[in-house]
Amino acid sequence: MSKEIEDHRILNRSDNEPFSAILDRRVSRRGIMQGGLGVAAMTVLGGFGLAGCSDDDDAHADDQPAKTPLALAFESVKGSKTDAIVVPAGYSAQVLIPWGTPLNSSARDWNPGMKMTPEDQLNMVGMQHDGMHNFPLDEKNASSDFLLAMNNEYIDQTALWFQDGPTSDVDGKRPADEVRTEINAHGVTIVRLKKQGDGSWVHDPSSLYNRRITSATSMDLAGPVAGSDYVKTKYSKDGKTVRGTNNNCANGYTPWGTYLTCEENWPGYFIKKDGREMDDDRLGIEDENGRYGWETAAGDASEVDDEFARFDTTPRGGSATDDYRNEARGFGYIVEIDPYSDARAIKRTHLGRFRHEGCWPGKLVEGEPVVFYSGHDSRNEYIYKFVSKAVWDPADANRPGDNYDRLSIGAKYMDEGTLYVAKFNDDGTGEWLPLTPDAQTPGGKSLATALGLDTGDLAGIIVHTCDAADLMGATPMDRPEWGTVDPHTGEVYMTLTNNSDRTEAGTDATFTSGNSVEELGVGYASAPVNGPNPRAENEGGQVIRWVEPSPKEATFEWDIFVCGAASGDADNLSGLTELNQFASPDGLWYDDRGDGKGILWIETDNGYENVTEDTNDQLLAVVPAAVSQGEGDTTVIGSGNQTQLKRFLVGPNGCEVTGICATPDKSALFINIQHPGNWPADDSAATQDATKVTSGTVRPRASTVVIWKNDGGQIGL
Secondary structure: OHHHHOOOOOOOOOOOOHHHHHHHHHHHHOOOOOOOOOOOOHHHHOOOOOOOOOOHHHHHOOOOOOOOOOOOOOOOOOOOOOOOOOOOOOEEEEEEOOOOOHHHHHHHHOOOOOOOOHHHHHEEEEOOOOEEEEEOOOOOOOEEEEEEEEEEEEOHHHHHHOOOOOOOOOOOOOOOHHHHHHHHOOOEEEEEEHHHHHHHHEEOOOOOOOEOOOOEEEEEEOOOOOOOHHHHHOOOOOEEOOOOOOOOEEEOOOOOOEEEEEEOOOHOOOOOOOOOOHHHHHHHOOOOOOOOHHHOOOOOOOOOOOOOHEEEOOOOOOOHHOOOOOHHOOOOOOOEEEEOOOOEEEEHHHOOOOOOOEEEEOOOOOOOOEEEEEEOOOOOOOOOEEEEEEEEOHHHOOOOOOOHHHHHHHHHHOOOOEEEEEOOOOOOOEEEEEEEOOOEEEOOOOOOOOOEEEEHHHHHHHHHHHHHHHHHHHOOOOOOOEEOOOOOOOOEEEEEOOOOOOOOOOOEEOOOOOOOOOOOOOOOOEEEOOOOOOOOOOOOOOEEEEEEEOOOOEEEEEEEEEOOOOOOOOOOOOOOOOOOOOOOOEEEEEEEOOOEEEEEEEEEEOOOOOHHHHOEEEEEEEEEHHHOOOOOOOOOOOOOOOOHHHEEEEOOOOOEEEEEOOOOOOOOEEEEOOOOOOOOOOOOOOEEEOOOOOOOOOOOOEEEEEEEOOOOOOOOO
16 A cells, blocks of 8 residues: 555454564574575475574485576666656656546646646546556457556645635535546556557557546456345345455456456545444554544435445445445455456456455466465554465457456456465464355364354355454554465565564554454554564565465465565665665566566555665566575575665655556566656646656656567666
């Protein structure tokens, strides 16, 4: 999530042992964690095993010749504190599709002083760009003409309303059209992009593929929760539809060619003053005012189908179908969208209900289940994976240019399966704990019984995903954010952004209320260090990784890849220097270059002043296959090879660097610049040089930035 809208409350007050305590014992017990994937390749159990995660240090002898890794061919850029993008010498960076870019002829042309209307914003690129993915229209032109699906996470009301708002009347009620405009600024943008002869890019405003999906767009529910009593409302009496997707942060994609958008800080948009249930408290539904006060527009003469009233989920009628007490239970899911058609989006409820950061597919193996990984981005929350019941059939792979029902393939792989939550052990191993009604909790009860549900109530388990994970004994983490997977080895990487509520080893966990894991609907106030979360008051964050024997297995081995820090910090566990110091890793992407080679890109959303005093948020690159863990190092990137981690880009003042994808030929890299303070330099242009420093004050616009190598070669090499 953006640090601009982070919910600092700790909503997990289970007494499950946190990751930082596990890592502290792990390091103390062994003294060192040797090896790492890449040059010390996986050899245990036929490819399963992280070097450094077995107690038998001799078990990781390299039985096969190592492939020569890629070599990054750019010099690390220096830290920057300017209103401009900074990239290495020999590269160009261009602003593309900033907020407010018209997608069709129904939108007015953008101008810096315009006041947005609901109609404008519905037909323009949304606000606060975040996760994104590119979808080719055909194989031949996949690197020059494609659809970009992109999340629009939240709004900056100051920029949106410029000098005029937001406004409310003397009773605190928001104007209906202001609320509609803000609703339409959220969600997802799909837009066609094309490469020009000079290497620059433009969007195609005439493309029929261009569209917006907003916080008001009707979509379907699928999976265990669909049609259950948990989601029946006055609007959807059968519990099968819901309006809108909200606070879409990171993303994912499927092998069959659909986009996954992920609902993260959605609880802040809803209120429930009375009649609260345990999931309202566990997830953080507000008890007084919504984030932007959308519920206050209820009762306006222009209101249609309770479009604003639904954000107040306080029970008022005789049953759930008379009010909106269950409205928020239609949120907190992974949403599947077919970018190639105008089919209704579908919320895939079996992948869990929580504050999803993103959703990433695991390694595909014919005849094995399809796997998706997701993190719950809050302090002391968990990492999850979904394993499909159906096994992968290569015939279901995306066929760009063909018109067929991709969402029916999504139903095949995403509506039936098993949801798991991760438990990390201090010996470098871990296990996936099933979240099913009959799963046995450490206390000896079935999970359904422990949650007070009827036997076999899978929908109830999903609605109460977080409480279910508490009861099963999952490991609390330092804000799990983005993940990514090496498609050849199956290594999974995930950022743990930070956690100021992590305490020293040997201290006790404290709770927001109550005293034990058996008290549902609650969360941690603080938790001691553990294995993958080794530092108290963790402001630097870290990137962890793990590997599994196969997609269907319930065990894994893990290590810490790199820890963020300032170069002068005493706990600079990865030996970072001024040329690669970073904090709060957020966005993450494994850039596969084929033949088992690739680049890991790390984006930051930093608020740690020891780093921010020297540089704005940034994008770094490292080749995992080029690093291995040295003796005495507690992270894979340590004092012996930290120079392999290079800073590739620095963003403008005030921004977060987020969202990332590249053309298949790796000649162009796309990132997003969210909540810049005073950028781009020309606030009236849809395309411009991203490296130009702003002069004076402009109306800031979140934007996509495309970067290419001036000689036309592959990015980074």
